[in-house]
Amino acid sequence: MYDIKTRNVLYKEVQRPQLIIWIIFLSIAALMWYAFIHQVLLGNPFGSKPASNATVIVFWLIFGLAFPLILLKWTKLIVEVHEDGLYIRFMPFHLEYKKFLYKEIKSYKSIKFSPFTRFGGWGFRVNFKGETGYISSGKQGIELTLKYQTVVISAKNPDELIKAMDIKNAL
Structure with missing residues (x-):
């Protein structure tokens, strides 16, 4: 062998992911960025029952940074x-x-x-x-x-x- x-x-x-997948992931990333900026950086609670700043930061790191980078940079079918x-x-x-x-x-x-x-x-x-x-x-x-x-x-x-x-x- x-x-x-x-x-x-x-x-x-x-093959790269289909456009609809990019739109979904980037929409989620945009929401995470908005929550991060709104609550952590500006100090305004995000939503009617806001999560802690630590939780917002963790979600922002995962869904605002990591997933979009993985999708856009490394996801492909060979x-x-x-x-x-x-x-x-x-x-x-x-x-x-x-x-x-x-x-x-x-x-x-x-x-x-x-x-x-x-x-x-x-x-x-x-x-x-x-x-x-x-x-x-x-x-x-x-x-x-x-x-x-x-x-x-x-x-x-x-x-x-x-x-x-x-x-x-x-x-």
């Missing part, structure tokens, strides 16, 4: 086709690539789907049917059927991804 860094990448795409299978990494949540080896994949196909209807949203998801989703953006992707599991991976160019998998699988 060889290291992923030395493998020949047949196809690669990098999808790669290698000679032995499909590799994905949902940064910053996966420390290593998740491997779907060809020998473990029963079938795969290009699909159009609603992330909200099928999985309840975007990100790393498991639905009530037991399907696993790695969804960063868009409404298209690929569906892998494994022995005991179905995996959906969003893709900007699912047909190109399938083509790369078909070429390698045919060899």
Whole structure:
């Protein structure tokens, strides 16, 4: 077995979070900034039952600074086709690539789907049917059927991804 860094990448795409996710996170961040400035810096209570300044500071650090930085800077889904299978990494949540080896994949196909209807949203998801989703953006992707599991991976160019998998699988 060889290291992923030395493998020949047949196809690669990098997906960033969808615009709606950015809007939600930045709206929450703006609210935290407002609460921080209003209560901690200006000394005016925020809301009818204000939290302590320490609580406001902690929430501001987490939701006003950390989450937006993580989302804007580091969150991305990397999808790669290698000679032995499909590799994905949902940064910053996966420390290593998740491997779907060809020998473990029963079938795969290009699909159009609603992330909200099928999985309840975007990100790393498991639905009530037991399907696993790695969804960063868009409404298209690929569906892998494994022995005991179905995996959906969003893709900007699912047909190109399938083509790369078909070429390698045919060899």
